[in-house]
Every structure is written in structure tokens, then in C-alpha cells.
Amino acid sequence: MGTHVIKMPDIGEGIAEVELSVWHVKVGDMVVEDQVLADVMTDKAMVDIPSPVHGKVISLGGVPGEVMAVGSILISIEVEGAGNYKESAQPAAAAVKEAPVAVAPKVEAESKPVATPRPAAACQGPMVAREADERPLASPAVRKHALDLGIQLRLVRGTGPAGRVLHEDLDAYLAQGQSNASAPVAAAYAQRNDEEQIPVIGMRRKIAQRMQDATQRAAHFSYVEEIDVTAVEELRAHLNEKHGATRGKLTLLPFLVRALVVALRDFPQINARYDDEAQVITRLGAVHVGVATQSDIGLMVPVVRHAEARSLWDNASEISRLATAARNGKASRDELSGSSITLTSLGALGGIVSTPVLNLPEVAIVGVNKIVERPMVVKGQIVIRKMMNLSSSFDHRVVDGMDAAQFIQAIRGLLEQPATLFVE
Structure with a gap:
């Protein structure tokens, strides 16, 4: 029998250290080739570390939440044959055996x-x-x-x-x-005195850092507008009835993406990234829409690239694909970076107003609230309409209040007259 030592791999992009997020194995477990041993967190994404060998886990080189250097010992596995352990590496081998053994994390x-x-x-x-x-x-x-x-x-x-x-x-x-x-x-009325301490590690730590960074660095201001989505919802229902079986069902999101694309033509200062250290604003011609997605490991923002070049169904398909990948923890680093504006939706959970936090270095985020039916006065008549609020936030260092308001009003006009979404 021999020992196979696995070191923290070089994940690329010049990353020198990563955070050990969670172990999927413990000392004494039998593992097989390609089985995921651990998850590590980079600045951009969660990465699986698979086993290259069959064998028995004999030691773990870190605990969840620990920041480990690339090349440091991650895990050692007892294998058939000689393994990759050398006598000359005796001190390193001793360090492996003395490394702290990770306990099962309590951070679900x-x-x-x-x-x-x-x-x-x-x-x-x-x-x-x-x-x-x-x-x-x-x-x-x-x-x-x-x-x-x-x-x-x-x-x-x-x-x-x-x-x-x-x-x-x-x-x-x-x-x-x-x-x-x-x-x-x-038992339902039993007195409880239990407490639980949850370490802020992995994705939750990254989310906390990014949210704190965004609120400290950007000058947030929010703008809320009510939109009559009756017409666009009727169009969506018609398209789903006519083409849903062959092209897939449309949600409201691809219509919102299309409205962003069209409105940004007149507001290029909003489709931008701000490097506040270099004091440089980069305006993009391409519209790379980040779609905030909740997963078991936290909030992720996969990116629909070049939304301006996609049809409704193409955007819908890409949103669905990316959301599934994010929820399953399979989204790549490239799929989770590079957005120029973010769309976030809590509509399915209810709520009429929110104050979304910017996804730096972007300067705008558009938040979607729930659709409700309300009596409205239209041409002197009380009618039932489907209404929805957009709750959006902007970086006031880059975007003036008037520009932000006019941008949202442009989106409102496009959604209330949905034919204009497709008029070139």
C-alpha cells in the first residue's frame, strides 16, 4: 500500500490561494476516481476538487473556512501500489498526518x-x-x-x-x-434553549464581502416605478399558446431583458462598469445581463452574454440554462462574471418594493416585484389591470437621478406598448 497526496490545484487566473469551503469525505472513507472530495471557493465561483485515484482517506489538510495556498497539501489517500509519496518527502508526509481533521460543517x-x-x-x-x-x-x-x-x-x-x-x-x-x-x-410546544453558531465561510463569506463592499463604496440610490404589464402578459400568453410546444415557454424575464437592451441604446452611461480605483468608467456596447439566481450555496449571478443579439426564445433558453447550472453548482467562472447590468427578481415570493444592492463594478441593477391585479382608471373607466413595480438601484457617482428615472420610464413605455420592443 502507498500514499497518494493531493495538493491544492492551480485553478488559474493568477489565483494564489483559495478558501476550503466544504469536505465531501472524512477520514476513513473509501473514495473512487472522479469522486468529488471537496469544494473550494475562488473570488468568482465554487470549484469541485475530484479524486484522481481510488483509495481510503487517511488525512485531511484543512478545515472549512480555511484559506489555503495553491500547492499546499489538501488530502492524502491510501492507495494500492506506491502512490506518489516519496521517502524524501517525509517531513511533508508528517505534516499531512498532523493536519487538522475537518468535522462535518454546520453551514448547510x-x-x-x-x-x-x-x-x-x-x-x-x-x-x-x-x-x-x-x-x-x-x-x-x-x-x-x-x-x-x-x-x-x-x-x-x-x-x-x-x-x-x-x-x-x-x-x-x-x-x-x-x-x-x-x-x-x-412536542410542538416544548421549550427550546438550543443555539447554533454558523461560521461565515465559502459562498456566504463571498456574498457578505461583496454586499458590504458594494454598500460602502457605491453611492446607492433607488427608484421605484409602477408598470402596467397587462399587454405584455397578454402577448406572452399568446406566444406561449402558439409556439410554446415547439420553442419553449416564455416567462416575463426575456421580455424584461429585451426592454433593457432597447432602453440602453439611449442610456449608454447605465450599461457600464466603474473602476473607482482607476477612476475610469467603461461603457459597453454589448449588453451582458446578470440574472440573480438563488441556489443552495447562496446568491449567484450567471450572465446572459450578448443579450442584444438574442431573440426572446434564445434569451429565455439561456436564462433557464444558466439558472439550472447555478442552482446545481455547475456554473463555470466565465458564466458567473462579466455582466454589465443585473436583473433581479423576487416577484415569485411576493413583495411590492425592494432596494437591490449593486453588483459592483456595475452601476445599475433592475429589480422585479410581483404582479398584482388592481382596479385602475383608464380613459375615465375603472378597469382591472395587471400591475408590477420595478425597484431599481443606481450608483449615484456615475448615474444622475434624472437619467435613472428616464431609463426606467423608457422600460415602462416599452413594456406597456410591447410591440415597440421589436420595432427597429
């Missing part, structure tokens, strides 16, 4: 389920007894799913890495006929 938003080989015992029945104040490992999506189903996660056996509860564990729990209703009613 930092990891995603991985198909890791597990002992047979981990695949027993789905119900497990935990203490009332014990918080089982699970992603936010799994927690919400459990809440919707009325399941207490502490009663569900987790079959993921480190006992993490997966969606299929909830299904297995339901299949056995276990439910929250079987618990004593008094």
Missing part, C-alpha cells in the same frame, strides 16, 4: 449532495432518534421541503455525506408512513 448553504460511497449501516431505515435540540445536516432546499411536508428533520435518517439529509431521505421517510403527526402534540 455551503455544500451540495455528492454520491459518496457509504457503509451499509447508513442505508438502514429512514427514521433516526436525535436529541430535540440537535440540528441535522441538510441544505436549505431540503429544510424547506421538509417544512412543506410537515416532517421533523431530526426524525429522518440522513444518507448523505456526514449524515446529511437528502430529498430522497424525505421520500423514504414518507414511504414508511412516518409523519410529524405521529409525534406527541406537546
Whole structure:
């Protein structure tokens, strides 16, 4: 038997160090080639570190949240044969064995389920007894799913890495006929004194840093306008009925992207990036629209490149593809960088007004709120119309208030008269 040492790889782009976000294995686990061992976080994206060998994990070289230099020892694996461990590397090998062993992180938003080989015992029945104040490992999506189903996660056996509860564990729990209703009613009113400390690491740390940086550096101001989207919604429904089966269904987002593209022709100062250190504003001809997307590991902004050269269905398809990649943690660094303006939508969750934070170095972000039916006065008559607010923020160092207001008014005019979206 030999030892195969895996070092932190050079991820490119001149990156000298990365943050170890989460381990998907622990000491003693058997791993196979191409199995994901850990996730590391660069300035732009989460990156999977796969195993190049089959073997048994004998030590881990860091703990989640630790910033590690490229080339430092990440993990050592016992393998058949000689491995890549050399006698001359004895001091390094000793350092590997003395490296701190990572414990299962309590930050659910930092990891995603991985198909890791597990002992047979981990695949027993789905119900497990935990203490009332014990918080089982699970992603936010799994927690919400459990809440919707009325399941207490502490009663569900987790079959993921480190006992993490997966969606299929909830299904297995339901299949056995276990439910929250079987618990004593008094348990719902039991006094709780538990606390949980969650380290801010990985994607959550990057999000916190970027949001803090944006609010400290940019001079934010927000502008909210109400838009009558009755006509564009009627057009969307008509196009979906006529072409949905062959071209795919359209949401409102590709119409908004199209409105951005057309409106920015008259407001090039808004499709821009501001380098405040160099004191240089770069106006772009291309419209690269960032689409804010919530994932299990946090907020990500994949980029629809050259939206100005795409049709409605092309934009819709690209938005869907990128959102799926982001939610699955598969978006590449290139797909998560380079936007010139960002579109963010909380409409599906409700809310009539928001104050979105700029995605630096951009100077504008357009926020979409929910659509509601309201009585409106149109040509002296009270009629029911579909209304929606746009809540948008701008960097006042670059964008004047009048320009921002006129830009949003231009978007309003395009959406309220949707034929103008396609008139050249």
C-alpha cells in the first residue's frame, strides 16, 4: 500500500490561494476516481476538487473556512501500489498526518449532495432518534421541503455525506408512513434553549464581502416605478399558446431583458462598469445581463452574454440554462462574471418594493416585484389591470437621478406598448 497526496490545484487566473469551503469525505472513507472530495471557493465561483485515484482517506489538510495556498497539501489517500509519496518527502508526509481533521460543517448553504460511497449501516431505515435540540445536516432546499411536508428533520435518517439529509431521505421517510403527526402534540410546544453558531465561510463569506463592499463604496440610490404589464402578459400568453410546444415557454424575464437592451441604446452611461480605483468608467456596447439566481450555496449571478443579439426564445433558453447550472453548482467562472447590468427578481415570493444592492463594478441593477391585479382608471373607466413595480438601484457617482428615472420610464413605455420592443 502507498500514499497518494493531493495538493491544492492551480485553478488559474493568477489565483494564489483559495478558501476550503466544504469536505465531501472524512477520514476513513473509501473514495473512487472522479469522486468529488471537496469544494473550494475562488473570488468568482465554487470549484469541485475530484479524486484522481481510488483509495481510503487517511488525512485531511484543512478545515472549512480555511484559506489555503495553491500547492499546499489538501488530502492524502491510501492507495494500492506506491502512490506518489516519496521517502524524501517525509517531513511533508508528517505534516499531512498532523493536519487538522475537518468535522462535518454546520453551514448547510455551503455544500451540495455528492454520491459518496457509504457503509451499509447508513442505508438502514429512514427514521433516526436525535436529541430535540440537535440540528441535522441538510441544505436549505431540503429544510424547506421538509417544512412543506410537515416532517421533523431530526426524525429522518440522513444518507448523505456526514449524515446529511437528502430529498430522497424525505421520500423514504414518507414511504414508511412516518409523519410529524405521529409525534406527541406537546412536542410542538416544548421549550427550546438550543443555539447554533454558523461560521461565515465559502459562498456566504463571498456574498457578505461583496454586499458590504458594494454598500460602502457605491453611492446607492433607488427608484421605484409602477408598470402596467397587462399587454405584455397578454402577448406572452399568446406566444406561449402558439409556439410554446415547439420553442419553449416564455416567462416575463426575456421580455424584461429585451426592454433593457432597447432602453440602453439611449442610456449608454447605465450599461457600464466603474473602476473607482482607476477612476475610469467603461461603457459597453454589448449588453451582458446578470440574472440573480438563488441556489443552495447562496446568491449567484450567471450572465446572459450578448443579450442584444438574442431573440426572446434564445434569451429565455439561456436564462433557464444558466439558472439550472447555478442552482446545481455547475456554473463555470466565465458564466458567473462579466455582466454589465443585473436583473433581479423576487416577484415569485411576493413583495411590492425592494432596494437591490449593486453588483459592483456595475452601476445599475433592475429589480422585479410581483404582479398584482388592481382596479385602475383608464380613459375615465375603472378597469382591472395587471400591475408590477420595478425597484431599481443606481450608483449615484456615475448615474444622475434624472437619467435613472428616464431609463426606467423608457422600460415602462416599452413594456406597456410591447410591440415597440421589436420595432427597429
